[in-house]
Amino acid sequence: xxxxxxxxxxxxxxxxxxxxxxxxxxxxxxxxxxxxxxxxxxxxxxxxxxxxxxxxxxxxxxxxxxxxxxxxxxxxxxxxxxxxxxxxxxxxxxxxxxxxxxxxxxxxxxxxxxxxxxxxxxxxxxxxxxxxxxxxxxxxxxxxxxxxxxxxxxxxxxxxxxxxxxxxxx
Amino acid sequence: xxxxxxxxxxxxxxxxxxxxxxxxxxxxxxxxxxxxxxxxxxxxxxxxxxxxxxxxxxxxxxxxxxxxxxxxxxxxxxxxxxxxxxxxxxxxxxxxxxxxxxxxxxxxxxxxxxxxxxxxxxxxxxxxxxxxxxxxxxxxxxxxxxxxxxxxxxxxxxxxxxxxxxxxxxxxxxxxxxx
Numbered sequence: 015x016x017x018x019x020x021x022x023x024x025x026x027x028x029x030x031x032x033x034x035x036x037x038x039x040x041x042x043x044x045x046x047x048x049x050x051x052x053x054x055x056x057x058x059x060x061x062x063x064x065x066x067x068x069x070x071x072x073x074x075x076x077x078x079x080x081x082x083x084x085x086x087x088x089x090x091x092x093x094x095x096x097x098x099x100x101x102x103x104x105x106x107x108x109x110x111x112x113x114x115x116x117x118x119x120x121x122x123x124x125x126x127x128x129x130x131x132x133x134x135x136x137x138x139x140x141x142x143x144x145x146x147x148x149x150x151x152x153x154x155x156x157x158x159x160x161x162x163x164x165x166x167x168x169x170x171x172x173x174x175x176x177x178x179x180x181x182x183x184x
Numbered sequence: 185x186x187x188x189x190x191x192x193x194x195x196x197x198x199x200x201x202x203x204x205x206x207x208x209x210x211x212x213x214x215x216x217x218x219x220x221x222x223x224x225x226x227x228x229x230x231x232x233x234x235x236x237x238x239x240x241x242x243x244x245x246x247x248x249x250x251x252x253x254x255x256x257x258x259x260x261x262x263x264x265x266x267x268x269x270x271x272x273x274x275x276x277x278x279x280x281x282x283x284x285x286x287x288x289x290x291x292x293x294x295x296x297x298x299x300x301x302x303x304x305x306x307x308x309x310x311x312x313x314x315x316x317x318x319x320x321x322x323x324x325x326x327x328x329x330x331x332x333x334x335x336x337x338x339x340x341x342x343x344x345x346x347x348x349x350x351x352x353x354x355x356x357x358x359x360x361x362x363x
Contacts, residue, residue: 074299122290
């Protein structure tokens with residue numbers, strides 16, 4: 015007969031303690047990405063997938079920021095450029111390497127980004143208010159920022175970004 | 185199994201399979217693949233020069249759009265608007281597409297795409313295809329994107345008399361599976 019508690023049990027218990035710690039209420043998963051050299055972040059709970067960039071299928075009658083549709087796991091997803099909604103110029107074609115599948119209660123869409131820089135789990139207490147010096151269009155969608163690499167990265171509220179895009183902002 | 189039983193079984197299986205299919209008349213324009221449910225297509229024939237291209241009626245800008253390179257006239261039976269004809273670019277084909285290959289418009293397109301007839305997007309072995317629904321805009325007021333969103337839920341398609349009828353001999357038949 016084997017022991018009541020094995021080394022495997024202990025190892026798994028130790029790991030379960032780890033995951034409990036990482037799922038601590040006070041921590042926040044964030045995904046950091048770049049648009050034309052500037053870093054931004056989304057809360058991880060809004061990002062359902064990160065895909066390599068693929069050429070979208072053009073749909074006539076759409077605004078320039080709605081670039082077409084792509085297929086992901088058998089579903090048709092729209093592909094948008096959120097840069098104008100953030101008060102920035104549209105992303106250059108051919109430079110973006112990733113698509114984020116973002117989902118909120120109101121909208122789900124692929125979001126074209128140039129780079130995915132990092133996926134972090136940070137204490138919520140480490141978030142700082144977005145500085146007043148940030149341009150207005152961005153402050154409407156980001157009330158908090160994260161410190162990274164000696165600079166501040168605006169943590170964007172994806173529902174607000176989608177709402178601005180849907181209004182045709184930018 | 186007796187021959188009659190086998191025939192009944194085959195017939196039942198065929199009916200089940202047909203229930204999973206949507207018949208579409210497919211065609212092209214400016215490099216796009218387009219489709220209209222066959223129930224709205226009465227027939228097809230050679231296009232005259234005076235016939236309006238479909239996209240003039242749909243009323244959106246398509247890069248590189250011009251008079252269709254290989255024009256065919258599609259005769260459409262549109263509820264409340266009657267029979268109308270447009271020119272489209274060939275090849276024009278009849279395809280039976282699995283319902284699972286036809287997707288509702290993503291929310292972003294439903295919100296901001298100004299293509300009045302756009303109803304769904306299909307994906308098959310040939311890639312993406314825009315599924316148009318001529319009921320989505322009054323024929324007498326085409327091309328005003330901001331006036332779209334004529335909701336068609338509950339609209340009835342034309343009766344059997346308006347069905348594709350003359351088309352099968354003229355449209356090349358084809359079938360394509362789901363992805």
